[in-house]
Amino acid sequence: MVKSAPDTETSDKILQAARKIFLVKGMSGARMQDIADAAGINKALVHYYFRNKETLFKTILLEEAKKFFPKLNLVFESDQPLFTKIEQFAAAYIDEILENPFLPLFIINQINQDTDHFLRDILSRNQPRPHALLRQIETEVKKGTIRPIAPEQLLMNLVSLCIFPFMAKPMLNRTLGINDKKFRELMEARKTEVPRFIIAAIKK
Amino acid sequence: MVKSAPDTETSDKILQAARKIFLVKGMSGARMQDIADAAGINKALVHYYFRNKETLFKTILLEEAKKFFPKLNLVFESDQPLFTKIEQFAAAYIDEILENPFLPLFIINQINQDTDHFLRDILSRNQPRPHALLRQIETEVKKGTIRPIAPEQLLMNLVSLCIFPFMAKPMLNRTLGINDKKFRELMEARKTEVPRFIIAAIKK
DNA sequence: GTCTATATTCCGATAGAC
DNA sequence: GTCTATCGGAATATAGAC
Numbered sequence: 014m015v016k017s018a019p020d021t022e023t024s025d026k027i028l029q030a031a032r033k034i035f036l037v038k039g040m041s042g043a044r045m046q047d048i049a050d051a052a053g054i055n056k057a058l059v060h061y062y063f064r065n066k067e068t069l070f071k072t073i074l075l076e077e078a079k080k081f082f083p084k085l086n087l088v089f090e091s092d093q094p095l096f097t098k099i100e101q102f103a104a105a106y107i108d109e110i111l112e113n114p115f116l117p118l119f120i121i122n123q124i125n126q127d128t129d130h131f132l133r134d135i136l137s138r139n140q141p142r143p144h145a146l147l148r149q150i151e152t153e154v155k156k157g158t159i160r161p162i163a164p165e166q167l168l169m170n171l172v173s174l175c176i177f178p179f180m181a182k183p184m185l186n187r188t189l190g191i192n193d194k195k196f197r198e199l200m201e202a203r204k205t206e207v208p209r210f211i212i213a214a215i216k217k
Numbered sequence: 218m219v220k221s222a223p224d225t226e227t228s229d230k231i232l233q234a235a236r237k238i239f240l241v242k243g244m245s246g247a248r249m250q251d252i253a254d255a256a257g258i259n260k261a262l263v264h265y266y267f268r269n270k271e272t273l274f275k276t277i278l279l280e281e282a283k284k285f286f287p288k289l290n291l292v293f294e295s296d297q298p299l300f301t302k303i304e305q306f307a308a309a310y311i312d313e314i315l316e317n318p319f320l321p322l323f324i325i326n327q328i329n330q331d332t333d334h335f336l337r338d339i340l341s342r343n344q345p346r347p348h349a350l351l352r353q354i355e356t357e358v359k360k361g362t363i364r365p366i367a368p369e370q371l372l373m374n375l376v377s378l379c380i381f382p383f384m385a386k387p388m389l390n391r392t393l394g395i396n397d398k399k400f401r402e403l404m405e406a407r408k409t410e411v412p413r414f415i416i417a418a419i420k421k
Numbered sequence: 422g423t424c425t426a427t428a429t430t431c432c433g434a435t436a437g438a439c
Numbered sequence: 440g441t442c443t444a445t446c447g448g449a450a451t452a453t454a455g456a457c
Binding site: 023057 | 440441442443444
């Protein structure tokens, strides 16, 4: 059997289409017909490659979760000084989300409805380990290098500042009266703005 | 016709049940049967009071949107000095979300799928007006009272720091190894921690 | 107003031809 | 592997008795 180029493989077309639909509409909002249409094939063919909707969805979810969670460890596990970690995390994470703007909201929605513990199990294998970072913050506070702050609060601040604007994009666009181009510029600026803001807040 | 107490009225029971279900599961994930069960009545009765699922959903959505958006104007329209505004907003908004933890994610999800522009039209009537706040920040920067920062960035920072942790709660609980009680304590602390953090970042 | 029973629609899934 | 046609279940919605 001769295969066509990988990116035109039917299975890949389905995955690509499914990703697009599921990330925006979620499991219950997506239709197998929509996915088939987006892939330019027949609905039955989707079932031929992936037994059922749930299988297809979990394939996508697993793939995306493996993209999302390990990136968090950038800030947890590197061996840099605190300020450097913060700078690297913000730049890398915002860049990542610029490429996948729907990913954070999708993942958070799935965690919120993870009734069968599918994601919980993925998480337990790709466990983020914030312990080192939290202790690092604690140490800096004790040394008096940075202002007193609960390590958990600082961690939440960093993640919030990087992720939230993407989830709120439609609201921000409207409230600030900006278009997609302007939004992207704001996010590009945030790659340095967020670390600057945080460091100004904690530096003595 | 004699009415029972308002909170035991059938229509109110339905709305209360529908709110609980829709806020967690969304429009497509919710079942009319679930709502009927939660209200302790028959499924047909839901259709008697609200013609169909869409009508019921939009009733809830309208109600919740009217709760959510005007609260944003707390930070936009009050006549206080900048630092006071920030303090008041964080305290009031975090308190509000502590009472309605599912509200932000619900609203943001709806905005993201607002294909029929239902929410867009609500928004255009309850328009948040950030202009005054943005100019206020700009003025302070020019006066040299606070460090240079783009007004839009500061606004995004404030909103992000208040809202995001609630949306990411299940992830935070797991990553930080905390329970609901501890999470609530962290959020209570944030009511003063967020303003302190922001002011430290921008104060000269 | 509230229920039971039933109609209708929608959608995931399968059968079977090519 | 890919399609057309269809099945079957689930969910929304309505009819009609009480």
